[in-house]
Amino acid sequence: MRHFSLRTLLTEAANAHQGWARQWRAPEPKPAYDAIIVGGGGHGLATAYYMAQEHGMRNIAVLEKGWIGGGNTGRNTTIIRSNYLYDESAAIYDHAVKLWEGLSQALNYNVMYSARGVLMLAHNQHDVQSFKRHVYANRLNGVDNEWLTPEQAKAFCPPLNISPDIRYPVLGGALQRRGGVARHDAVAWGYARGADALGVDIIQNCEVTGIVRGSDGAVTGVETTKGPIRTPRIGVVAAGHTSVIMAMAGVRMPLESFPLQALVSEPVKPVFPCVLMSNAVHAYISQSDKGELVIGAGTDQYVSYSQQGGLHITTHTLDAICELFPQFSRLRLLRNWGGIVDVTPDRSPIIGRTPVPGLFVNCGWGTGGFKATPGSGHVFAWTVAKGEPHPINAPFTLDRFRTGRLIDEAAAAAVAH
């Protein structure tokens, strides 16, 4: 792997950049691998990278039906934070944040992790209580999160409208300074390059169409659009398409796939220094390094695999954005797209074994899994490599829906009232 640095960049500049090699190979699939990861999103690629890097598994492949990073990894609003309420969640998301902090260096690929701070606004008494609950729980879990008054929030995010006369005045906010954003595409590419250098085959335009099982029920391989491939271990990391792939193995999942939309404005000079979230009015906004305001909208209400949603969803979000930032009303929407998010009943992921021997799944990240990419890949690599969960993902079982031991971040984030 050619090292990336200012020096190599300068060398290549002199050479009209003719010397750069492929960042990852484009291999044809081998007949068999020790393990196969289905899904070349950030989670899948990170999984493969850590399997190779930390567990020495080099004879593995990532199968991607389209182009790597083309799923939700390439279409999310890139908000990264770890100030979740429950211990289990805080542990896994903070594991990820710690990896984010050194990821560019670890991968020798600038993923532009920018810890510019994530501010979540409280608009009613209930939000205030709920956010303080988070702040305190985070503190005891070693996760940074602090309560800001409206004035402090305004100081941190100057464009914010803290007038008491708006429809839902800002009563304060919870700030995680270590939170921020990263360059989503670079995350996929950086992991791909890293994994490839360790020998992982990254095979694009290769859709998994079937899961083959032996007489004992255990997996023996996959069918793909590039032919059958044998393997004793499969890690499914296919986000919105998880149900479809698991159905190939006869496994029904507690998942629904919804379109989730996002949009960007035309690029403007820096106006927005941080990431701001308002669950109460449904606004999520930051500004990319290129200058667009990146805005997250909601899910459409119906199951769909169309990566496209209705205009009313976008409208709803822009209503809220312009209420908080009336000066942005004259900015223009540049592009509006959708992804397909796989949502679990408790809004927490499922990471671990399945009823089928040799089949592992990492899914259910729903609207918020980008932030977990390194952590998720790291613990899932362990899980697939060792056949048992890492302590951090041990609570995120499929079985919790039977026992009732849910990790209900949605309930905790105050949807009731």
Added chain:
Amino acid sequence: MAQPCRLPAGGRIDRAKPLRLRFNGRDIEAYAGDSVAAALLANGVRLVGRSFKYHRPRGILSHGSDEPNALLQVDRGPGRIDPNNRATVVEAADGIAVSSQNHWPSLEHDLGAVNDLLSPVLPAGFYYKTFMWPQSFWQRVYEPKIRAAAGLGVAPHEADADRYVHRHAHCAVLVVGGGPAGLAAALAASDDGARVILADEQPEFGGTLLHDLHATIDGAPAGDWRAQALATLAARANVTLLPRTTAFGYYNHNHIALVERVGDHRARQDDRRPRERLWQVRARQVVLATGAHERPLVFADNDRPGIMLAESVRVFINRYAVAPGRRIVFATSGASAYAAAADAKAAGLDVTLVDIRAEAECGPGPAMLRARGIDVLPAHTIVGSTGRKAVTGLIVAPVDANGIVGPRRTLACDGVGMSGGWTPAVHLFSQSRGKLRYDDAIDAFVPGTPAQAERSAGAARGIYDLAACLADGWAAGGGAARDFAATPSPTGFRPVRALPTDADAKRVKAFVDFQNDVTAKDIALAVREGFESVEHVKRYTTTGMATDQGKTSNMAALGLVAEILDRPVPQVGTTTFRPPYTPVTFGTIVGSARGALFDPIRVAPLHDWAAAHGARFENVGLWRRAWHFPRPGEDMHAAVRRECRAVRESVGIFDASTLGKIEVVGRDAAEFLHRIYINAWLKLEPGRCRYGVMLKEDGFIFDDGVVARMAPDRFHVTTTTGGAARVLAHMEDYLQTEWPDLEVFLTSVSEQWAVIALQGPRARDVLAPLVEGIDLAAASFPHMAVRTGTICGVPTRLFRVSFTGELGYEINVPADYARAVWEALWARGQEFGITPYGTEAMHVLRAERGFIIVGQETDGTVTPDDVGLGGMIARAKADFVGKRSLARPDMLKPDRKQLVGLLADAPDLVLEEGAQIVADPHQPIPMTMLGHVTSSYWSDACGRAIALALVSGGRARMGQTLHVTTPTGFAPARVAAPVFFDPKGERVHG
């Protein structure tokens, strides 16, 4: 001289209406009908902006919405300033001030232009390869620098002063695009009276007909045909004509979004008129007649100001009577530029035409031009341009069939019109999920199989001959096949990716995406590095991601990828087309939903009274509720103490109208409630009330409230304020889909009944004189009973219930009477010091008695047993919603969090709601958390602070001291029973 580049005659501008605008502080004269771009060109302005990355000087490339370069800030007055406007679509209006962007200190002298010199180290994706050391520098040093350099214009700082509105519309046929194809489609479609909407983003209908001076249609000049067609359409009552209206989104099931620019083109904004209007059209059939975009040529330094699209040169001359230069070189690979060259010559300009194609390939064009005295150089390539802030010459060279490039020569010029062929505007078709098909003959993706009731027509479908466009439009509009006679259009071009050159292609800057400064070599680099998917190329190089979304660049980019990979174009494919077609203001999308109309503000019938009596309000869902009633000089704390005291000692009055209310009627009403709630309902007597708790099927508390049996077959159910809508929906769902056999009807009466809570030992005394037909005596009207009668002469459902722990009534009256009844009670209560109290006092009073609030003590993970209400569950019931879930293993664990009281060791310490609880504050992080404080208040009645908390295994911890987080550390607190006042609950019986 004013308007030095204005042609003496012609154009569609109104020379009788001069107007004046400002550009970078300088006066610009123009005429009504000009675009800002036309006005600038008329005044000899070429340099209008700087590019995104290299800060290259840039001018005007196009004449329409595909413009990538000429982006300006427009200032229409305070609150009306915005960036990134395309000079080619902003109409010139008197008094507006426009200015260029993305430079410092000035447009002419821009220090950012050093990036152009540094460009060898700034190829596509350079930032992924560097800026990583030292680690902390990314965020402190590199990123802020990159951010400051990026972005184009400056975001507005003031709130938008304009208004926007929405409009929903329906029609049989929506025609998008009012060129020849669209006009013909609209004529055909509206012929039989069907509702037709015709929208075009330009101020005038006609599309290419607006600048085609020589064509004839059915024997008449095309302009006359256009005027006739428009007159016909305008006269048809079934036709809605929407000029200045861009269809920007094609969504599911023929739902199309359009933005109409209503205000900006008028010099002075009339305040009644909106600035823009969002149309949402649901059309039975859609005709897309959106035309085609011309392709630039990709050659070194093809971005100098003055280098334009060939057809745009023609538009500026014919439509705006502006000469984009006096000596113009047309550079083309196709036929259409010949018409432009001829028109330029006719306008008196000095014209040369260079065609990459061999003479034999060029058809009749060269002869036609030579006959007009125009020099034509076939078989020539373009290898560069000269000039810096304006083009001064085009460097051309002969090229043979093998691509061998001959000696260079510079054609001096002050304007260039380039044409690399045409790309149909398939954006909306593709958004509608129609499948594109690559048409080799015209080197373009064209609409294939539609996914919705849609037809594309004309140039949007790759049909470039005028007569054929008309016929195609007519057919798309549903007309019976007919022919149009029209002047044949010169069509056809040779697809070229990057023009052949004698220079080192690895080093020259031949722009593909002008705005984002993506060059052909960037695309080559991306492919070299393994970014083979066109979607990867887009994201690695940012080609097609600028504000024009690749309208001028996409075909070149994917063509280059195909060429490098030696794959057929359709195998490379296009990137995904997404809304909006052109950028749309947030304001348009938001419409009226601003300020008071952002979300409805729901107020209860006594809101005005409360406001007049000094209430401070809080938002609860959409509701605005009286929070507390501070007297002058009182803070919230003091007000709440006083309000609580009044209730405990005498009488308080509270507006509880926002409670949800559902009238449950029918023979099976009791059975229905029996299945919905955890407790028993079959034996509740008419005239009695009962507190009920309901779960969702997952076993967690969903809502609670008092239910009264008004008659054997009629219940009055109350819900929480926030739960009103979802409880009704939940009940309807079960009723309709699970138990359709039950004879029950549900009706929301939340807003029929206002609820006045009168609470305190003197409540009866205040109430008695106003009530008729109800015996208020404790014996005949006990706690948890309901009676009907009248109060102040109006019907009431009078509940004797209490959420405060005091003797209390909840007086339900029809909402419009609430004010009068309240005022009567208020008057009656004066002698007892009647005190209005708000939601905060209500919360304190109920907490003193240990009553839960759903959403505060519960959060969607809490079972009845967790909050100590397990005893309510009717054990005898075989089933109710949620029952089975309560038997899951995790629901039975002894360490579940249970509701307890918490008394801080320091009696006046009001713990924070949300504070976490631990057994040992000295344990290492991460600590084991036992639970959290759900409610916490100062209680006058108890003479100390009290709190409720959910604590793991809490009921077994009575008397234990635990430690509760505070802003600065931990505070010890003792676990106690969750009832702090009147533990036996005797006061309600008073």
Added chain:
Amino acid sequence: MAEQAARRTPILAPSAARPEAAISIAPMVPAARFALRLPEAAAKAIGSAAGFRLDMAINRSAAARDGRLAARLGPDEWLLHGPETASEAIARDVEAALAGRHFALVDIGHRNVAIAVAGAHARAVINGGCPLDLDDDAFPPGSATRTLLGKAEIVLLRPDEAPVFRIECWRSFAPYVLGLLEEVGREFAGA
């Protein structure tokens, strides 16, 4: 002892409609209103009750004597409407007519507020927030349906040939509904 019946305080002050204006948006006087629920089959069998026609198509209304009107909002749901003073009579008559059947008659006279929208631009203004097709073909006289106006649920009626639409909404949404109509209508007001 109650001295006299309490007076009514509607949330919007009623005003007179001006159908001849380009746009007229006028809150209406209080009225008697009931939600009537009755199984579809029963409605078909009896056709009408207490003078209210019940067997019309869903989303159609029918006028009855004395300024009364029944609008069928769903298979088993009607909105009964009449002058404010007729409230008790309507309740009594309907109860009597349906006695012995499974039905629910619930007074919602104070729950709803009505706003009349009239004038040449009435449709354009309502379509400023309402997504339905209000063309005569799609929403002919006699139409009545529950739908949305912006972020509020409404019942939209066009009782008769007159180009007057009636919007009913819940009380607390009335200021919003009126405000939205007036905001959209500004463009046409006085035009």
Added chain:
Amino acid sequence: MLLVTCPHCGARPEIEFRYGGEAHIARPADPSALDDRQWAEFLYFRSNPKGVYAERWNHAHGCGRWFNALRDTASDAFLATYPAGQQRPDLGGGR
């Protein structure tokens, strides 16, 4: 925004409707007879296919009725709507 055909009201814009998830998952007559696994299947597990899906819709801001629909989740096209309680229509042609 989808255009949803309510069996009672005809084609109406999606915003008038509330979605209800997968159809034909009847509440068990006797939940206590189910083991934890079966109960979890009822509560949480869904087929979530890419293709034809039977799902529930409620015309919440219209006639208020629940009904079912067959929709292709890949194209979002509705293939049929039918009253609650009716069997899933057989559209023939496989899938």
